[in-house]
Amino acid sequence: MERSVDMESFSDDSVVNTSAGSTSFDDSHEGDIGLGVRPYQFEPEVDTDEEISPPNSPDRHVERLGNNDWCTCGHCHPMPTNAESVCCKEIQQVCAVINEEEPEKRCITELTSFAPACLQRTVLRIAYYSYRQHYEEIPESNGRFRYISYRQLVRWCWGWLGRTVRVPLPACAVHLIRSTFPAEDDQYRGFNFV
Template sequence: MTLEEHRELSTLLLERQPGLVFDALMMHQRRHGAPPSAGVPGVPWCTCGNCREMPTDQERKCCGQDQLNCVSLLPHFSQYCLEEGFIRIHRQYREDITALGNIREPGDDNREYRYGAYRHFIYWQHGALGHRNRLVIPSCCVWRIRDKFPDPQGHYTGFIPGL
């Protein structure tokens, strides 16, 4: 396979499954060492400059891009994960399938939007994962979602591994 054919195939794969970029970045980091930090004070594991501190080591994950190409700043991220109308349709569909009730408590609306946005991100980047198969979402993306759909008391569940 020529270099040009390899590039075309890589581009096609990344267009079909954008989440593969994280796998490629991790493989590159293992071979060549971690990229230089973007200089976020107190967040040395961040390369994009948009991450914030997370409560566990497992959640301290960056998208691996530079500041201009951060996944949380991509137009598709905003459309799929921050657009209320898009997530509202998903919520209604999910409520119809799972027979979940309506919103009952203050703050439940934003919580449901957050969870919907997290599900959209994972599906957009990695496709369907299957029952109890979970992945950590980069901190920069988590915080863009939390900023858009905040909890009134600032309490967030964080990543819960599949059991």
């Protein structure tokens, strides 16, 4: 059985006019991409009175070194570099995990599942065995537990990044992981983009 549509039954009245009664969308723009939609039309506009510095600008991070005034979760500690001086509340992927699991918590380290996933030695040993199937062996030490714990945190919040993709981890989580699995000489490699 074949169906046909009578196009004459549709009138121009059935077309939605997105500009009716609106003051911000009334004008016709060259950038319209059909149906009256313009790229970025629903994005917030920048207040010209605000001072904006790019995310990787040195000016943005100068005030972060040697203090934790930038922390909004209440658990971050001063970090040695600008790249490492980031709070869990500043990382979209980490905030998504917090909001999904326990939205009333202020920090990723406060989540009930943080300690079992990132600090429990048995869980980290099992995660290491999975790692070991694909990469070189790492002798058991606090360094290995720290490394696997960081990987667990990345897997939990970002899924899989790839071999050369790196992201700074929140200072609160790094501090708790380092406190749980301290280096014997108190020296840590820190974050590197490459």
